[in-house]
Amino acid sequence: xxxxxxxxxxxxxxxxxxxxxxxxxxxxxxxxxxxxxxxxxxxxxxxxxxxxxxxxxxxxxxxxxxxxxxxxxxxxxxxxxxxxxxxxxxxxxxxxxxxxxxxxxxxxxxxxxxxxxxxxxxxxxxxxxxxxxxxxxxxxxxxxxxxxxxxxxxxxxxxxxxxxxxxxxxxxxxxxxxxxxxxxxxxxxxxxxxxxxxxxxxxxxxxxxxxxxxxxxxxxxxxxxxxxxxxxxxxxxxxxxxxxxxxxxxxxxxxxxxxxxxxxxxxxxxxxxxxxxxxxxxxxxxxxxxxxxxxxxxxxxxxxxxxxxxxxxxxxxxxxxxxxxxxxxxxxxxxxxxxxxxxxxxxxxxxxxxxxxxxxxxxxxxxxxxxxxxxxxxxxxxxxxxxxxxxxxxxxxxxxxxxxxxxxxxxxxxxxxxxxxxxxxxxxxxxxxxxxxxxxxxxxxxxxxxxxxxxxxxxxxxxxxxxxxxxxxxxxxxxxxxxxxxxxxxxxxxxxxxxxxxxxxxxxxxxxxxxxxxxxxxxxxxxxxxxxxxxxxxxxxxxxxxxxxxxxxxxxxxxxxxxxxxxxxxxxxxxxxxxxxxxxxxxxxxxxxxxxxxxxxxxxxxxxxxxxxxxxxxxxxxxxxxxxxxxxxxxxxxxxxxxxxxxxxxxxxxxxxxxxxxxxxxxxxxxxxxxxxxxxxxxxxxxxxxxxxxxxxxxxxxxxxxxxxxxxxxxxxxxxxxxxxxxxxxxxxxxxxxxxxxxxxxxxxxxxxxxxxxxxxxxxxxxxxxxxxxxxxxxxxxxxxxxxxxxxxxxxxxxxxxxxxxxxxxxxxxxx
Numbered sequence: 001x002x003x004x005x006x007x008x009x010x011x012x013x014x015x016x017x018x019x020x021x022x023x024x025x026x027x028x029x030x031x032x033x034x035x036x037x038x039x040x041x042x043x044x045x046x047x048x049x050x051x052x053x054x055x056x057x058x059x060x061x062x063x064x065x066x067x068x069x070x071x072x073x074x075x076x077x078x079x080x081x082x083x084x085x086x087x088x089x090x091x092x093x094x095x096x097x098x099x100x101x102x103x104x105x106x107x108x109x110x111x112x113x114x115x116x117x118x119x120x121x122x123x124x125x126x127x128x129x130x131x132x133x134x135x136x137x138x139x140x141x142x143x144x145x146x147x148x149x150x151x152x153x154x155x156x157x158x159x160x161x162x163x164x165x166x167x168x169x170x171x172x173x174x175x176x177x178x179x180x181x182x183x184x185x186x187x188x189x190x191x192x193x194x195x196x197x198x199x200x201x202x203x204x205x206x207x208x209x210x211x212x213x214x215x216x217x218x219x220x221x222x223x224x225x226x227x228x229x230x231x232x233x234x235x236x237x238x239x240x241x242x243x244x245x246x247x248x249x250x251x252x253x254x255x256x257x258x259x260x261x262x263x264x265x266x267x268x269x270x271x272x273x274x275x276x277x278x279x280x281x282x283x284x285x286x287x288x289x290x291x292x293x294x295x296x297x298x299x300x301x302x303x304x305x306x307x308x309x310x311x312x313x314x315x316x317x318x319x320x321x322x323x324x325x326x327x328x329x330x331x332x333x334x335x336x337x338x339x340x341x342x343x344x345x346x347x348x349x350x351x352x353x354x355x356x357x358x359x360x361x362x363x364x365x366x367x368x369x370x371x372x373x374x375x376x377x378x379x380x381x382x383x384x385x386x387x388x389x390x391x392x393x394x395x396x397x398x399x400x401x402x403x404x405x406x407x408x409x410x411x412x413x414x415x416x417x418x419x420x421x422x423x424x425x426x427x428x429x430x431x432x433x434x435x436x437x438x439x440x441x442x443x444x445x446x447x448x449x450x451x452x453x454x455x456x457x458x459x460x461x462x463x464x465x466x467x468x469x470x471x472x473x474x475x476x477x478x479x480x481x482x483x484x485x486x487x488x489x490x491x492x493x494x495x496x497x498x499x500x501x502x503x504x505x506x507x508x509x510x511x512x513x514x515x516x517x518x519x520x521x522x523x524x525x526x527x528x529x530x531x532x533x534x535x536x537x538x539x540x541x542x543x544x545x546x547x548x549x550x551x552x553x554x555x556x557x558x559x560x561x562x563x564x565x566x567x568x569x570x571x572x573x574x575x576x577x578x579x580x581x582x583x584x585x586x587x588x589x590x591x592x593x594x595x596x597x598x599x600x601x602x603x604x605x606x607x608x609x610x611x612x613x614x615x616x617x618x619x620x621x622x623x624x625x626x627x628x629x630x631x632x633x634x635x636x637x638x639x640x641x642x643x644x645x646x647x648x649x650x651x652x653x654x655x656x657x658x659x660x661x662x663x664x665x666x667x668x669x670x671x672x673x674x675x676x677x678x679x680x681x682x683x684x685x686x687x688x689x690x691x692x693x694x695x696x697x698x699x700x701x702x703x704x705x706x707x708x709x710x711x712x713x714x715x716x717x718x719x720x721x722x723x724x725x726x727x728x729x730x731x732x733x734x735x736x737x738x739x740x741x742x743x744x745x746x747x748x749x750x751x752x753x754x755x756x757x758x759x760x761x762x763x764x765x766x767x768x769x770x771x772x773x774x775x776x777x778x779x780x781x782x783x784x785x786x787x788x789x790x791x792x793x794x795x796x797x798x799x800x801x802x803x804x805x806x807x808x809x810x811x812x813x814x815x816x
Contacts, residue, residue, distance in 0.1 A: 015049050018042055019056050022079055027071025031078050039079070040086050050087055054080070054098030061102050065109065073114065077102065077121050084125055096137070099125065107145045112159050115149065119166040126173030139174050143192050146170030150199035164203055164228050171196050172235040179242045188247040190254075196239070197254035203232040205262075205270055233277060240281035248282065248289040256297050265311030275315045279322040287323035292331075294319065295338045302345060306369035309342065313376040320383045332392055333399050335384060340403055343377045343433065346370050347425045374429055382436025390442070394449045397437055404430045406457050424466065431461070431472040438479040446516040446556070450480060455520060462527040467536040474531070474544035477524075481551045490547040493597045493631040495619055499604045506554045506605075513556045521561060524552065525568045526679040532572055532591050535584060539635050542590045549598045553605055563672050565602060566663075569595045570656050571677035577648060586634075589641045593631040596622065599654055610662035614654070621651045 021035040043050050061076040080099050087095065099121075106118030122142065149167030154160040175196070178187040186192075206229065243251050255274055264270050278290060298312045350370040354363060385393055405423045443449035461473045478487060484505035496502065509517075528545055531537060553565060575581060576591035583591070596619060603615040619630065627633045629652065633640040656674065664670035750758060 013052075015039075015042065015046075015053050016056055019053060019060070019079075023060075023072060023075055027069065027075060031075050036079060036082060040083060043083055043087055047087065050083070050095045051098070053083065054095040058098040058102050062105060065105060065114070070111070070114070073106075074117065077106070077117055081121055081124055084128065096125070100137070104141060104145075107142075107149075112154065112163055116162060116166045119146070119149070119170045123169050123173045126177045139178055139187075140192075142170065142174050143187075143195055146174065147195040147199040150203055161228060165226075165231055167199065168203060168228065168231050168235050171199065172238065175235075175239050175242065188243070188250045190250055193250045193254050194257075197251065198258045200232050200236045200239070201255065201258045201274065203228045204236065204274070205264075236277055237281040240278055241283075243282060243286070245286055245289070248286050249293060252278065252290055252293050256293065260301075263308075265315075266305075266307040268311045268314050271311055271315050272318050275319050276322065279319050284323070287319075291316065291319060291323065291335065295335060298342060299338065302342065303363075305363075306346070306349075306366065306373045309346075310369070310373040310376045313339075313342075313373065313380050317376065317380040317383050320380065320387060323387070332388065332396065336381060336396055336399060339377055339381050339384075340400065340430070340433065343374060343429050344426060346373050346377070347422060347429060350374075351422050351425070378429065378432045378436055381433045382439060385437040386440060390449065393437060393441060394443070394454075397434060397441075398451075398454050400430055400434050400437065401454050401457050404434075404457070406460060424469075427461070427466075427469055428472065431469060431476070435472060435476050435479065438476050441480060442483045444510070445512045446480075447512050447519070450516075455523070459523055459527050462531055465534075465536065467534070467538065467541065470531060470534065470537070471540055471544065474541065474548060478544055478547045478551060481548070481555050483555055486551060486554060487547060490550045491543070493543055493546045493594065493635050495597055495600050495630060495632065496604075499601060504554060509556060509558045509561075514558055517556050517558070517561050521564060522680070524548075525564060525677070528568060529571060529575070529677070529679045532575060532587075532594070533581060533583070535582075535587060537587060537590075539590070542594050542635065546594055546597055550601055553602055557605075559668065560672075562602065562606060563663075563669055564677070566599070566659065567673065567675070567677035569598050569602070570654060570659070571679075573654055574676070577653075585643065585645050586639060586641055588645050589628050589634050589639070592629040593634040595654070596629065597631050606663070606666075608663060608666045610665070611659060614658055614662060618651065618654050626652055 018035065018039040022032050022039055024030070024032055039053070043053055057076055057080055061073055061080075064070070064072040064076065080102060083095070084099060103118045103122050103125075106114045106121075109115060109118075146167045149163050149170065152160050152163040152167065154163055175187060187196075240251060255278070259265055259271050259274070275290070275294075279287060282290065294312060294316050298309065298316070301308055301312060347370075349365045350367055353365050385396055388396065404427055441449075458473060458476065461469050464470060484507065486504055489502045489504065528548065531541060531545055534541070549565060549569070553562070557565070572591050572595045576583070576588045576595070596615075599615050600619060603612045622629045626648070628639075628641045629648075656676070660670050660673040663673055
């Protein structure tokens, strides 16, 4: 019997004998290395036998798994791994099929050790670059199984961690094996991404306590023991780094769905971390695709709670900051339009207090949550604007300005019946957005960057009675004019004895700046003056007005502008002295303090010693006798001002005549300096619908007759008073009534009069029209004079003779 068995064993194929010889009698001894080398050499010498070797190893391994002989299972997998690493012939595809069949068998086992063993073998296989493509290989099972392992809930925490890490490594292997192989099933298909991405996010979330590593996808040195969260992050970065343009959407959509399903937007932290990983890992030219998906997701969640929308907006804010110039992409205005639409929607929700939701009916709004959302949207708008070049930022500023409802200029935006309060809130929110966009805005050509279509509506807000709106306008103007970061040096109003300590950056005014001031200077001065007249103006308003005057002096000032600014400062002093304006005591003192602080600054900028001396003398006198006229006593937390302001005169005031005299000696225009500044009222007063539009009750209008030969003759001055205006309005109403009555009589006549009478009336009018036309034609249409002379008719009348052009005799000088 022994001889017979030996004889049968000798008849077995050689590859089977070689495979059997690698297994020792005791599995604990491990793989027989000498016999393994023989098997490897045989496989390399006879590659056509490789598929049979794989099939036989697979058969033995299946039998050992069924018999729970796990030692031999490990030996078989080690042999398969070594053969796989050594052989790269064309027939390896059939061997790989046997190998994957064995890995699948291990992954389906209940034992965690077998699952981990199979995963490790698959990872080794995934790192092999195959020479020949495979047309029929499928990895669907492995994607599903590895994803399932990522969600393992095994009782023992150590084993659970090992299983999850094995699942993550397996997914990483699948991605590496399939992502660059066009012949494989597309791993970027939603059916695969919907399993891979949530599995990775689940493990990333479980280790949320650990901080994210460096934003760069470069690999750092591995720790001795890597946590599942760190391994997940590395795998997630690798997956996103391999994503092409057309695959970004499929990779990001499962992230959005996961955050929705697990209510992770409200916490913000994890959502922000996920998208930081995404933005740092994908190729920079694809950044705008992620931004567009986030904006679309924000639209889809327009009826979600304010905390969810705020979370999405916060993620947008962080993503825009990372993506920098590539964040907006080709549709610049569409990004801002979406954000402004949600800002408007939030204001409507806040005003109505609730909104209709399809799933849960009416939902009550929490006001503080909507406010937080609005602030987040405004910050995000600013973050996007900071990534844009100057010309695009100017377009965005114009775009936002076009969205603001301005009385008399821009129509009120459609709303859910929120009324005037809704319009005011929208104005405030959009102006805050505009302030964010203008923050850090710098341009060399103010004239093109700030056209009339932007400045005119903006300045019209300076006439609004709402103090918050006026303050926002001043902040925007200051931000636009400050191009050398001088603003922080003028954040507070004070008397500075030596401005050299401020280290101001002053450049020579360019030609474009001169043109800008020539066009818009009077508008700016006028609005500065009118803002000081406002009784609702408080300390922040005066501080911004001081900053605006100071920045104009350094950024946009030429000799003419300096003269005008001094005139405005003196006009403000006269405004505070005037008893007709009915300003509160605090406002009078504040205007005096503003005027003194600015004259102190401009006197040192002009470097005219006599001007500086006069200003210094007045300030010293005020410090001794009236400190409440200086900023140090006015612009503090508890202003030190009297209850009533006595009449000021003499050395306590800046004298226009004295300033004109000292500046005239330095070459400044004395005629212009001696002329008091008076703001001219324009249509903006009407457009802004101010209650104080009737401030100018009496205007003296004097028209000089230019056609009179004697200069002394002038038309008498016409006094326009309140009664005159009232009579003009009443007369216009009477004229309108007469016109309506006349039209009514005409209509009634054509409805009731006989046909013959109407025909005779129309015929008479037609005859009259024709006679007038004949007279006009007779006067205007005459035959042209003929060079050949005239003919006298028999009746003694001169008659022009028409001569063809070719027969006319022209003078020599007329012929070329």
